[in-house]
Amino acid sequence: MDKLIIIDGNSIANRAFYALPLLSNSSGLHTNAVYGFTTMLLKLIEEEKPTHFLVAFDAGKITFRHKEYTEYKGGRAKTPSELSEQFPLIKELLKAFKIPQFELSGYEADDIIGTLTKAADAKGEKVLLVSGDKDMLQLASDHVTVAITRKGITEVELYNPAEIKEKYGLTPAQIIDLKGLMGDTSDNIPGIPGVGEKTALKMLHEFGTVEEVLANTASLKGKMKEKVEEHAKDAIMSKELATIFREVPMETEWDTFRYDGYDGQALAGMFRKLEFKSLLEKMDFGAVDLEAEGQVVESMEAVVVTEANVGELVGKLSDSGVIHVEAVGENPHQAVNVGVVWFTHDEDVNTSYYVPFQLLKGEAGEPLRAWLADDSKKKQLFDLHRSILALAWQGIVLKGVDFDVLLAAYLLDPTESNLTLSGLSAKYSLPGLKADEDVFGKGAKFRLPELTALSDHLGRKAMATARLVPVLAEELEKGEMHQLFYELEQPLASVLAEMELRGIAVDAEGLKALGVELVNKLDTIMSSIYKLAGVEFNINSPKQLGEILFEKLGLPAWKKTKTGYSTDAEVLERLAPYNEVVGQILNYRQLAKLQSTYVEGLLKEVRPETGKVHTYYRQTIAATGRLSSQFPNLQNIPIRLEEGRKIRKVFVPSEPGWYILAADYSQIELRVLAHISQDEKLKEAFLQNMDIHTKTAMDVFGVEESAVDANMRRQAKAVNFGIVYGISDYGLSQNLDITRRDAAQFIEQYFAVFQGVRKYMDDIVKDARRDGYVTTLLQRRRYLPEITHSNFNLRSFAERTAMNTPIQGTAADIIKLAMVQMDARLKKEGLKSRMLLQVHDELVFEVPEEELETMRRLVPEVMAGALKLDVPLSADVDYGLTWYDAK
């Protein structure tokens, strides 16, 4: 049985463009519509197994419809350039897929499709027609199924005449009448004003066609009767415009559309050009052959160091060189160390020396270990932080690293998602390097290759590092980020590694006891929920919970997610008054989170030998320059609610008689804003050391300090948060649960007072549009390509990011400075106290009793003095026997 798939090319490209975020490859080519188109094609080929295939496009601007109605498709915003530049790519893609494409000047894709489906109908062949446009439903028949895209791009809804009958109560032909009556704003088809889908359907159910409706206006009432009579001509013309023309003079010979599969080679090449990495992987085009793809492959000799030759070879180590440390596994604190490679380039000969880890660890590895630990021997590598950790857990010291390619690449573009040697080689147009996944496989398929292949790949990673060093070093200079790199980020990597290796002690017994308590409480609540709901179900499943609440119990559902009812805390809080069970569910959720994430999750991370957890701070993830924390995440330990806050009691000093000391910046982001914006009012507030939210309330509401009540302060606080996040009236209205108008008025009042802040917000967006990026005080940079996008949502997001990133990023700069300075001070003063954690605006230490007074003074002093601003910085400090008590 043959099956023809017809794709409405323009429609699907449009849907894909607006459904997906604006992706682009490293040469700046936008690719989101191409990507969406590709995934749709792949899915169709796999699931539908078509024997025939074609894509129809609109050709030219003017069609016969414009002759009838010059306003046709008038008022439609012109296709944004980000989309139109993708059409040639889509056409090229279709060639690689070997799918025939049709376009005919003077006709729309609809008409081509109409003509072809008519031919298929006559021939009795099966057709699947894919479009984003419901007009196509008029073409449905016993042979023609119409697939309309739902949200997203790969999800479609299928329509046969039966489904159309069920959903609209109409035949496919009546879809045209529907549009004739209701019109279509996107095509500028008028229809009858005031008639929407509901009214139109009612009329058609009664009368059948536009013509019959017009003939029976007598049975309509009042205003509606007048309108229909007045716009009778429009309705007729609209119906004509909506009718797909099915007599296009074109070849309809069936075998013109035969489909016998794509050209794998061409498709692989296309995907590489577009940088569709996930697809390349999924498609399994066979082994990667860089040379076959026309990539430059440099010659390199890969030497494997052995017991026999190690003595001779280490003699070649010089005062400076590129190395690579291969440590496999996500968590560098428990990575499997594969080995160390060093790379040389002498008289145009590339050589890599791979030292398997067993050798490095043994007696024969001693000279190399000494070289690695020698601060005066300068090394360049990829990922200093990870390398230090992986080696340290094996008792090997790494010092003297003066250039980390990973850190440099991150600073040059902190939003780059593929920060790997292979990705960076491609990004900076250097000779190709296979991706680790292509060599090792991934997930369950991960295998180290045999020795020759392994040493070659690792050697090439070192060689890629060597090529990247000078390129990135120059880029850092150009971006004026050399100081940020050499004096802050790179030194910080070692400071972080030290903190993590030290770890923080956890009272595992206390944590287990907390767990028992939680399990008991959860048991009770669970029974109570089952009783109240009248049925046992999985409370952790939002799907099941939604069914119970909104179907079984019939509670009002007002918020939806992509997949069904939303059951998040906001929803549940509003439902709480309706049914007792809702409060119990909220309670259950809260405790279940504590139990699963903070009791069980944390216990899994405690090393039994030491009773400590060793988090891994990631320095190259956050787009703003913040750190993030993993395995476990110690930057989101509960504090806001007392039940959760108790978790902090299990974080204790690692030595008896010591204390936990914590210091946090007070309002660092608003102080940074005061400095950057130079707003007089805001500066004044901090210079007078006032409570900033109270001060904001006084200014915004125009009252004396004594008149500011708790609610006013709460609202002012929300406004301050909003300002830092890049304010919008909608966001503020959601947060404060007030109307958008009121929120807008708040914001206006705020800006009327804090005029410098308004100017900053306006200017930073303009700067971002002009430069394409924003910067922090220390020149950290974030590119915002979407700031000029034609899509309102994407553009607005970029604008808010432009406002927020310099603030959040400068705050991150400051605490990083404080950490590097603090580390130096502790060493210089010979203090035993140790820095353990960073939580964005807070530093946590463990301190012996005799240093308490020193540290209570020193820590806030260093933090406040980390960077001189035009307003004072200030840090509050406290200490206690646990993290909980250091509040």
Place this chain on the structure above:
DNA sequence: TCAGTCACG
């Protein structure tokens, strides 16, 4: 592997 939810600053 993705979506939903929720913990933090």
Place this chain on the structure above:
DNA sequence: ACGTACGTGACTGAA
């Protein structure tokens, strides 16, 4: 008119 507050990571259930 459009529909989101900025930045993260971990866990669970459901495909």
